[in-house]
Amino acid sequence: MSKQFDVVVIGGGPGGYIAAIRAAQLGMNVACIDEWKNDKGGPAPGGTCTNVGCIPSKALLQSSEHFEQANHHFADHGITVKDVKIDVAKMIARKDTVVKQNNDGILYLFKKNKVTFFHGRGSFVKAAEGGYELQVSGAADETLVAKQVVVATGSNARALAGAPFDEQNILSNDGALRLGAVPKRLGLIGSGVIGLEMGSVWRRLGSEVTVLEGLPTFLGAVDEQIAKEAKKAFDKQGLNIQLGVKVGDITHSKKGVSVAYTNAKGEAQTLEVDKLIISIGRVPNTHGLNVEAVGLQLDERGAIVVDDDCRTNLPGVWAVGDVVRGPMLAHKAEEEGVAVAERMAGQHGHVNFNTIPWVIYTSPEIAWVGQTEQQLKASGRAYKAGTFPFLANGRARALGDTTGMVKFLADAATDEILGVHIVGPMASELIAEAVVAMEFKASSEDIARICHAHPSLSEATKEAALAVDKRTLNF
Ligand code: FAD
Numbered sequence: 001m002s003k004q005f006d007v008v009v010i011g012g013g014p015g016g017y018i019a020a021i022r023a024a025q026l027g028m029n030v031a032c033i034d035e036w037k038n039d040k041g042g043p044a045p046g047g048t049c050t051n052v053g054c055i056p057s058k059a060l061l062q063s064s065e066h067f068e069q070a071n072h073h074f075a076d077h078g079i080t081v082k083d084v085k086i087d088v089a090k091m092i093a094r095k096d097t098v099v100k101q102n103n104d105g106i107l108y109l110f111k112k113n114k115v116t117f118f119h120g121r122g123s124f125v126k127a128a129e130g131g132y133e134l135q136v137s138g139a140a141d142e143t144l145v146a147k148q149v150v151v152a153t154g155s156n157a158r159a160l161a162g163a164p165f166d167e168q169n170i171l172s173n174d175g176a177l178r179l180g181a182v183p184k185r186l187g188l189i190g191s192g193v194i195g196l197e198m199g200s201v202w203r204r205l206g207s208e209v210t211v212l213e214g215l216p217t218f219l220g221a222v223d224e225q226i227a228k229e230a231k232k233a234f235d236k237q238g239l240n241i242q243l244g245v246k247v248g249d250i251t252h253s254k255k256g257v258s259v260a261y262t263n264a265k266g267e268a269q270t271l272e273v274d275k276l277i278i279s280i281g282r283v284p285n286t287h288g289l290n291v292e293a294v295g296l297q298l299d300e301r302g303a304i305v306v307d308d309d310c311r312t313n314l315p316g317v318w319a320v321g322d323v324v325r326g327p328m329l330a331h332k333a334e335e336e337g338v339a340v341a342e343r344m345a346g347q348h349g350h351v352n353f354n355t356i357p358w359v360i361y362t363s364p365e366i367a368w369v370g371q372t373e374q375q376l377k378a379s380g381r382a383y384k385a386g387t388f389p390f391l392a393n394g395r396a397r398a399l400g401d402t403t404g405m406v407k408f409l410a411d412a413a414t415d416e417i418l419g420v421h422i423v424g425p426m427a428s429e430l431i432a433e434a435v436v437a438m439e440f441k442a443s444s445e446d447i448a449r450i451c452h453a454h455p456s457l458s459e460a461t462k463e464a465a466l467a468v469d470k471r472t473l474n475f
């Protein structure tokens with residue numbers, strides 16, 4: 001006997017579980033299917049983000065930052081600590097507890113919002129009268145019929161040809177987040193977001209870290225001035241980032257992993273490490289969905305083809321998050337999930353792709369929204385720029401963290417804010433003001449005229465806005 005729903009969401013990551021909750025809030029009868037298992041085989045909704053992504057990486061970044069502070073910065077405050085040690089097992093157990101709190105939180109939210117949860121793999125069976133028949137394969141097999149389907153099956157780490165992940169020596173983000181000990185020598189391939197965040201965690205804990213990046217420029221998508229400032233800080237910390245390399249054969253034995261590569265000068269090199277993390281991007285995940293049964297269209301990368309509103313080629317089938325085009329970010333997936341639920345309810349869901357913030361949670365943090373200076377130059381748009389260094393900010397001095405700056409880019413004629421770029425302390429929190437400002441089409445003068453609390457890091461944002469008009473007060 002099949003179970004009938006208005007909406008079935010396949011995938012319980014930030015795209016899927018949020019779509020399910022919003023659809024239920026709007027009065028639809030909703031089910032969500034997710035296959036992620038915890039170490040006891042039980043359900044662990046929340047997807048990549050909760051289990052092996054955003055949440056566990058931030059937990060380890062926090063633990064390792066405490067360790068770094070105790071080792072290198074407490075002394076500046078007159079605090080003496082002796083014999084600082086890291087208990088990796090305890091740090092990982094704490095991270096697992098944080099993950100479980102989030103898994104349990106989502107199960108609670110499903111109950112609260114009357115979303116029916118199925119633990120197992122969801123797949124298409126066929127188009128059915130007034131919708132689609134779906135199969136759930138898990139502890140108990142179920143057949144569901146849904147009027148509308150939202151696919152939110154996320155993404156997986158991209159492997160390097162000839163070096164499959166074994167999660168022992170060659171690690172994806174999954175293995176990188178549950179190492180049992182601090183590797184003496186750690187290699188990373190790819191100096192993108194994961195490479196920098198994971199490299200930072202294990203460097204702070206004592207690993208000698210080498211990052212091999214294929215591109216000749218560091219963080220090519222980031223505003224050049226900001227990327228340069230960040231690179232300076234990472235170099236100073238001892239992250240060995242080599243740009244413009246060409247990775248060759250990767251072999252591993254009991255002794256560790258050996259990576260043959262050519263450096264930017266064209267010289268043949270070998271990197272010997274105890275563990276290797278491969279972080280070269282992610283691929284959309286449609287494995288096991290049986291898309292062929294209904295003719296759901298994929299592009300050449302394997303992503304589900306959608307229009308701006310997340311509609312697929314099939315009536316009543318939507319797709320959101322990492323499995324479709326656009327940045328692979330949890331908050332982008334969530335926004336799409338909400339918008340799709342509202343569209344299914346006949347409302348006008350909306351996602352502004354121009355104001356999706358990016359954050360890299362390294363130290364210093366890097367955050368931005370809108371266009372970079374390179375993009376503005378390339379498009380020929382006349383702009384004004386203003387920057388303000390944290391070195392001149394009272395709160396940053398009190399914190400002992402004065403690296404970096406806030407940078408504003410505004411239209412030369414109208415002064416509308418076109419981009420805000422931050423490298424420095426709490427950039428992840430500071431960027432929210434810029435996102436709000438851009439959503440409201442604010443000018444840099446609007447920010448410059450708003451009262452900001454003193455002393456606060458946000459004063460650097462106000463001062464950078466003042467700098468657009470060349471009238472900083474504290475620099
Ligand atoms: P996912 O979170 O991948 O969820 C998909 C879910 O669907 C999974 O639970 C999967 O098991 C399930 N599933 C797949 N196929 C089926 C099926 N057939 N049946 C049933 N279930 C299925 N983004 C940020 O914004 N901020 C960060 O700080 C951040 N940090 C990250 C750190 C790391 C190490 C990684 C790897 C990623 C990070 N991301 C971050 C990216 C973020 O995790 C993703 O963008 C986000 O999880 C995408 O959400 P999603 O719902 O599309 O997919």
Ligand code: NAI
Nearest residue numbers: 190191192193194195213214215279280281282328359360
């Ligand atoms: P990424 O796209 O950020 O970086 C991959 C890097 O690997 C690039 O610099 C690329 O040039 C390089 N690369 C690709 N192939 C290579 C090769 N063969 N040899 C050497 N270098 C190579 O991807 P990453 O770090 O794997 O992260 C995946 C995604 O997960 C991110 O793009 C982001 O969407 C998401 N994420 C977001 C986080 C956040 O918001 N703070 C944190 C971590 C991940």
